Amino acid sequence: MWRGLSALAIQAAWAPHRLCARCSTGGESLIPRSTIFALSSGQGRCAISVIRTSGPASGLALRSLTALQEPPPARKACLRLLRHPCSGEPLDRSLVLWFPGPQSFTGEDCVELHVHGGPAVVSGVLQALGSVPGLRPAEAGEFTRRAFAHGKLSLTEVEGLADLIHAETEAQRRQALRQLDGELSQLCQGWAKTLTKALAHVEAYIDFGEDDNLEEGVLEQADRDVRALEVALCSHLRDARRGQRLRSGANVVVTGPPNAGKSSLVNLLSQKPVSIVSPEPGTTRDVLETPVDLAGFPVLLSDTAGLREGVGAVEQEGVRRARHRLEQADIILGVLDASDLSSSSSCSFLDTVVAPLVEQSNNSGGSGQRLLLLLNKSDLLSANAPACNTALPPHLLLSCHTGAGMDGLLQALKTELAAVCGDPSTGPPLLTRARHQYHLQGCLDALGHYRMATDLALAAEALRQARRQLSHLTGGGGTEEILDLIFQDFCVGK
Incomplete structure (x- = not known):
């Protein structure tokens, strides 16, 4: 034909x-x-x-x-x-x-x-x-x-589809599926409707302010709606890093004095020989990283050099890198030798690393870096002997040699990771990209200009700017450069 x-x-x-x-x-x-x-x-x-x-x-x-x-x-x-x-x-x-x-x-x-x-x-x-x-x-x-x-997907739903294709853990899959289902897009659309209503009230007052038929309290209602929206935006922006960690992976750093069993723990958690294990102190001299699925959460697990002073130049550089990596960690696994807690290296680690982290956590209400203190080599302790004679922060007993205590460690890690990355199964949708955070912050800044405006025309323009930021987030008015960046990770056929 x-x-x-x-x-x-x-x-x-x-x-x-x-x-x-x-x-x-x-x-x-x-x-x-x-x-x-x-x-x-x-x-x-x-x-x-x-x-x-x-x-x-x-x-x-x-x-x-x-x-x-x-x-x-x-x-x-x-x-x-x-x-x-x-x-x-x-x-x-x-x-x-x-x-x-x-x-x-x-x-x-x-x-x-x-x-x-x-x-x-x-x-x-x-x-x-x-x-x-x-x-x-x-x-x-x-x-x-x-x-x-064609309007079949919003930009946030497109990003959710990309994340779903690349999801490697259960938590990533759940979060990506929620975003693909349009939860974040629907939330932004609800906020946009609130802004549209407030803008309509302000413009009605500008046009008909002296008209007796105008409903009373329209400006006060607009102010109440804007204040409620500001609270909601602040709440989501405070949690912005959780969604990004869930998408890209939380940084979990294993640290401690030499020969405490750090490399053995990394190999055990990753289920592959990432690090060399040796009785010789200072075997690990650089930061070794490996991506790991821990309890369904994506994790970038880092093995670091043992923290000690008075060593050679090469190992000292490893110690410097280890301390730098600690500053970037979301969760720190501090490993000590349970059979040698009175050694100078263990005491120094407790004083210089563990104590400041515990104090920081207490002062920040648990919102800072998170620490899990592990006493390894518990299999070397006698049955009747206490693990230590000194007061320690909350800790877990572990034996990388026998595997004893691993179930408790994994459960504790799951709890900490859920706090750091958020639970993708419950609560409001998370912000998974820096672009989301940028536009929500722009919307919040515009609402700040609305509150400070002394002229109704300026107030109305601030509401338009806030609504425009939400439109950019879901895809309206996006530039080709942004679209190219989002679509570059898609495969052919999708």
């Missing part, structure tokens, strides 16, 4: 199919769109591979490969023989799904081909699609970008 038509004629036939896309200034313009195709499932040999298209020529592509006069029923899987549109050579028997726009992921006409996952089959079908006029291979993230342009 279509083989005798030129590419120009086909494009003219599909000319009514155009995409309403946001331009960089936040407005909308009708622009023609090409049709894209890509392998959306993983590369390599597998049982099933999913190839999909999006764009006005998706129907043409489906007809070209299946020799159908009409597409199959919408959103219903049908078994069809795929043939090359030029040679007519059979390619594969495939499950075919037709998603006419706008009821599709991208908002455009879409086709999914579920083919057998052999490399030759996938390559043949992709080559066949490439021979259809008007089709081209998709770029990375282009399907999702079209969904955003």
Whole structure:
């Protein structure tokens, strides 16, 4: 049916199919769109591979490969023989799904081909699609970008989708799924409605301030709404770092005097030989890092040099780096030798590291760096002997050699990580990116200008600025540079 038509004629036939896309200034313009195709499932040999298209020529592509006069029923899987549109050579028997726009992921006409996952089959079908006029291979993230342009996803939902694809732990998956479901977007939309209502009240007072028909107390109501919104924004900004830690990983640093068992603990927690374990003091002379999934939370676990003085230049540099890394830690695992707590190195560690951290935690109400003090080598203690004769802060007994006490340590770590990263299953949605924090802070600053304004016109402009910041957060008026940055981590086919 279509083989005798030129590419120009086909494009003219599909000319009514155009995409309403946001331009960089936040407005909308009708622009023609090409049709894209890509392998959306993983590369390599597998049982099933999913190839999909999006764009006005998706129907043409489906007809070209299946020799159908009409597409199959919408959103219903049908078994069809795929043939090359030029040679007519059979390619594969495939499950075919037709998603006419706008009821599709991208908002455009879409086709999914579920083919057998052999490399030759996938390559043949992709080559066949490439021979259809008007089709081209998709770029990375282009399907999702079209969904955003069609208003199918807000920008925060796009970020949630990216985080879901890259999630490696249970907590990351839960948080990303909540953001993809639109919880953060809906929260921002609720705030925007509050600002719109307050702005309407202020502008009504400007226009009809002397009108007897104007409802009393409109300015007071606007002030109350703005104050309540300021409280909500401050609350979310205070928790902004938790969401970012949940997305990128919390910094957990293992520290202590030499030969306390730090490297053994790192190897045990990471379940792989990250650090060299030796009875010789000062084996670790640099910071060794490894990403770890601890109790479902993402963690960057760091092994550091043993803290002591009077050592050589190389080890002393390791000690300096260890102290610097301690300053960046979210959670510190302080490790001591339970059988040698009276040694000078143990006492020095308790005085110079543990005591200041405990004092800082008490003064900050537990909002600063978090410390778990571990007494390792508990297997060397006699059954009747106390662990130590000195008063110690709350601590856990552990044996990296036998594994005793590991369950208690993991449970304590889970509690600390939940406090540091937030619980993705409960509470309000977290801010997972610095961009979120930037726009919410901009909104809060604008509300501050509203409170300080002595002129109603200036107050109204401050409310507009605050609303504009929320619009930027969810995607309205975003620049192309920001969009390119967000979509750069998407894979081809998504």
